[in-house]
Amino acid sequence: MESRYRTAEQLLGHNRPALVRGGKVRPVWRNGTFWYRSDGRFLRVDPARGVQEPAFDHERLAAALGVEPGALPFGAITLEDGAVVFDVGGTRLRCALGTYTLTEIGRAPGPVDAVSPDGRHAVFRKGHDLWLRELATGAESPLTADGTAEQPYGTNADSGSARTLARRLGLPYLPPVVSWSPDSRRVLTHRMDERGVKLMHLVESAPADGGRPVLHTYRYALPGDAILPRAEMTVLDVETGTAVPAKAEPLLAPYVSPITLRRAWWARDGSAAYYLEQTRDYRTLTLRSVDPETGEVRTLAEESGPTRVEPVQNVACPPIVKVIPEGVVWFSQRDGFGHLYLHGERTVQLTRGEWNVQEILHADSSGVFFVAAGLVEDDPYRRQVCKVALDGTGFTRITDDDLDHAVSVADDGSCFLDSASTVDVPPVITVRGWDGRILVEVSRADVSGLLATGWQAPERVKVTAADGVTEVYGVLYRPHDFDPAQRYPVLDHPYPGPQVGRVEPGFGQGQLGYDAEAMAALGFAVLALDGRGTPGRDKAFHDASYGALGNGGHLDDHVAALRQLAETRPWLDLDRVGVFGRSGGGFAAVRAMLQYPDVFTVGVADCGNHDQRLYHSIWGESYGGPFDPETYAHWDNGELADRLQGKLLLVHGELDDNVTPHLTMRLAGRLIAANKDFDLLIVPGAEHGFVGFDDYVIRRRWDFLVRHLLGAEPPAGYRLAPIPFDPELLAG
Template sequence: MSSDVVLTAADYARAEQMLAPYRARRVPTVTPQWLGDGERFWYVAGTRHVLVDPPRGERSELFDHERVAAALSRETGQAVEGEALPVVAVEVDEDGVRFSALGQRWRWADGALSRLDEAPLLPGEILSPDGRRVAFARDGDVWVRTRDGSEEVALTDDAEPGLAYGAANAPMAMGTLLRSLGLGPLFHATWSPDSTRLLVHRLDERGLPEQVLVESVPPGGGRPVEHRLPYPMPDDEAHPTMTWHVLDVAARTRVDGQDPPEPAVHGTAFVYAWWSPDGRDVHYLRQSRDARTLRLRHMDPATGATTTLLTETGATRVDATPQLGEPTMTHVLATGEVLWWSQRDGWGHLWLHDGDEATQVTRGSWQVRAVLRVDEERRQVWFLAGGLGGAEGDPYVRQIARIGLDGTGFVRLTDDELDHDTLAPPRGRHLVDRASSPAVPPRARVLDGDGTGLLELEAPGTDALRAEGWTPPERFRATAADGRTPIFGLLWRPHGFDPQRRYPVIDHVYPGPQNHRALPAFDSPHQGEPEALAALGFAVVAIDGRGTAGRSKAFHDHSYGDLGNAGALDDHVAAIRELGRRHAWLDTDRVGITGHSAGGFAAARGVLAHPDFYRVAVAVAGNHDDTHGLQMWAEHYHGDADRSSLSTPALAANLQGKLLLVHGELDETVLVSQTHRLVDALITADKDVDVLIVPGGDHAILHRRHVVFRRTWDHFVRHLHGQEPPAYRVAPLPLG
């Protein structure tokens, strides 16, 4: 393989600037931080901190940056500029603005700066709504301290190894990463609205099969260190369970939910629990181990008594949201009615349940993607809808709409070609709308309940990215391998694009199935780093094949029982070939594939299951044999079908191209043994493979991801461009 693209160190430097941390600095996104009143918010725009008051229609500086800079300079003796304030961990309350700067905690109030004797909130610490207390975990028990540190009390004292309050499942708890950052374990709990009680789950992983990970090069030196974690696998009888509890801070009492322990095979189970606005009720979603039954449960926080309000069952997985882990769309109204999201008619729609009666609120060949606001007095619901453009439109484009709870009065509040990633405050009638496309950065504004713009917030441009050689990706529609289903994706042209040249193609893959990735939005999540590969002279695609989330139930269920097809890799092959027929500059005889985690599985699967199409692959942290992976993936997303199709090592003899396997040795989510199993099969088949095992690496290989990027680029440059990579070293990436 050869190419007329000749790469230099300067090209690698431009690719480095396309990596996510550097792109984010060039095109900032508004991320609202809501204040206690549930209406006002603040956000960071470049180097400025902005306060927004929607009811008053006002936008102003959160604080006077120049005066704060001058005050910091006087107090510390260090020169500080208003346009480069070293301000982090910002918190806002009725007494002013608190922040960390230059190794100290400060308060800015009434035009004066004062030192504070407090520590900033750490990951896993949860501030009460009134801002006075912080909940956290210590050795598996729940503790609460006052914000000023004057009092610290334990609310539980019965934790033990494998039995912890607020804990995440060990394979999903990011223990390796948190240890490397000097942080404690994750902690999940929810304060009552009046800040007097905590709703917390207790996770039981006692007696589960263990996995041993070996840290070959511990930071302090010396012999290798072992790390043990509970890691049950598909079809193991043993599985983690969880129970619900309410802790009273002042009385230091605990009320136990009366439900028996429920399966907790994935760490998102505790996401779907919430207090009623008045704090009198607790509701949560309970999913069966096989995910085919979903129940809405009510718990009395005073007694622990529980009842089932609603049950839905299905022949396949019953999802609670369009994508795993998204905010719940279930609302229990003051009348006792339940607004419920369901795919029972083949699409994701809202239903209103009143006892045994159910009214379909929304309907059509499109999907409700998020509930933004429920107005019980006006009997209306505001929501994001995906696919309102009909059969010829893009099913992933989200628009804002409103409808009556009786299913009448449907109104589209936005009707454009942009994708609306809209956020609602905890209370109130205003929305923060972030509208974008693959070419248009998020234009943020405040809308009222009728969709009318009240305040323009930010409208960043792309000049800084274009100066580095970036061009926006093309949103495309192609036909799946079945010859009839439309599928969608993104296509990045190489930097310095010349239509007279022929460019190799890289499929940047993530097959879900719990989400979709090639969004019709700017800098969509899960897409990885295709911009960097485009800077190195590759055409790059990201495709959502059948079996991924975000569309109809049938589209998603294409992978159920066929998880080994990695989100329909045959659809990827069909789409890339179709693009090759459209664009003569795409060289579909030189196609590579790369991805991380499930994308790593798909990358290795691609080069082995489609060896005549994918010539080169880089598979990072791939779950190459889900019969030995997390329980949830096989049990929820594959069902009872034959598990043998989940094993990529069984295809090892098919290898014809060039494969690089990368894995962190301390990956607790996808065990490094997954890669070792594939390597073993390749050796047995007498196939050559390149392998990089990263000492100390977690699932994201966060501290050494710069090395993973460089090795990935080198592999594709060497085997798709047909040239030796230039001598270039990518710098460690900023973690923030």
């Protein structure tokens, strides 16, 4: 069993780059070219010339720094004309590429600085206000002076500020919530107003100083609360030091701000800022513009509907809205599918059909370039790049294969980086023009390291939902050393949404996929499924979650899928079915065991939001509907506590300031009252992501499922290596 644990550990997300070479490119665009980091080296791609080359001479730069070529002490660069700029040890250096001489040009920005596009300034928080630092000299000056504890500048709401994570990382706070104008002259931010928002409490039982337990109190709005956090949009002029508040009522921001969600942005020329505003019931969406000189606010577009009206179904994606001289390109699901409309002199529907727009890539007088899903017959989630003219004619698929296309657009709109793959086809990454022509091939993923672990590509599966009509899709992971003559225990790994989906259409599947692959290495068959109510399909499919959060992303679809798959795959042992998940997946894991105790016999639930009445107001009210005590009571796992029959492990961090630990403790209380046996792990000092503790939590999850579902004894004393924190998560 120990060898299986070692293999499973190799497959976790932080180890993935060592197994898949060239599978991901994170471009930094500038003037239609970009650079990126791969295997410790920096490469520059010039699509116009069709060239990919080293961004600089790594050996000469290493010699100038006095280090080995493979040990450059920085992870990011900025390319200038004839020079490369980077930070080492708190100092910003410029290296002239002709002579490879180094010059100190100022102080490096810190991890909680928001740096201007021109690299000259950084905005940071001091107390409850925002300050400006000139990086060349270190000179600091205030941008605001009237912030208070209840009305601070540049923050998300208390409940969305990840305070525990910041403390775990030794930071005073996470980066400020600001958006720089493209010309680096101004900053869009807001003043948060949390006066009257009710308090939430966490107890740190074992503080680092060894003293008494510490009480952490912050503001946290629940469904039905009378007062929610609000944000007053404000423009700060860094040259004059003036603040220009938007001349509009503050907008609701009960969790994170529109800036954090990328629902506030600047015009390309900096002449205006835009933001999207939603009503409390999420049934009206409005686009507004702010004049940065005067603060005057105009309404540019608005839409209302009988359920939530969204600028995009997946909250992790940017809004599908674009302001161009001809009007506003606007995403709407008014005809049942997600399509584009141009609101100008008149309203024109630009796209139509039984498919959905997923993202606007670029728009100008020649038309709108966008990503759409539902155009590939075999898989409605695979994305294609398309174009349509501003009068709704000339619809064209720019990518016309059956692969999934993940896209990054050049900063000048001249071309796009395209990663083409499927669940079982590794990525080929190219730069394409808007005619679909490949300008330069950047990378082809090498999965030989992945295959050497015994990994097998997951199988894309399609089944019929529990309604007997709707097609739903997922991926099925075979256990390592698979033998179709054997029978294997099955794990369902749900995430119910409705704000994000569980399964990604391309290769890799993200962190949730890596967790599933690790389980397959331990000897389980693993199913991941997007049931009804999850995003990425038509309006009715997504609305299956509205007013029905208690169904956990339609767990009845998961049960139906398991039974259908087992009909043609007798190696799936439905007498041994378990379930595990985190956060919303933790809620779903417990819900599965309580609603279907005859199906799911073993489960692990990490930091589950087990009672929607006591979780974020934005969660229940936007995805489930306005607060109604009777309806919300049905979304409490504790109501079904007496139905537990199998083996259940509940895990929670005691300082989880997102899904607060009292949600698990209340469920535990109901299980005790029902005289049920279960296991409980409360992790002292841990927040929602278990940063610094995730290696231990993962190992405990593995042990529990191996022991109770696989019927094997975990390796004694096995310890996962500490899992490094990804600093990119600091940016949200």
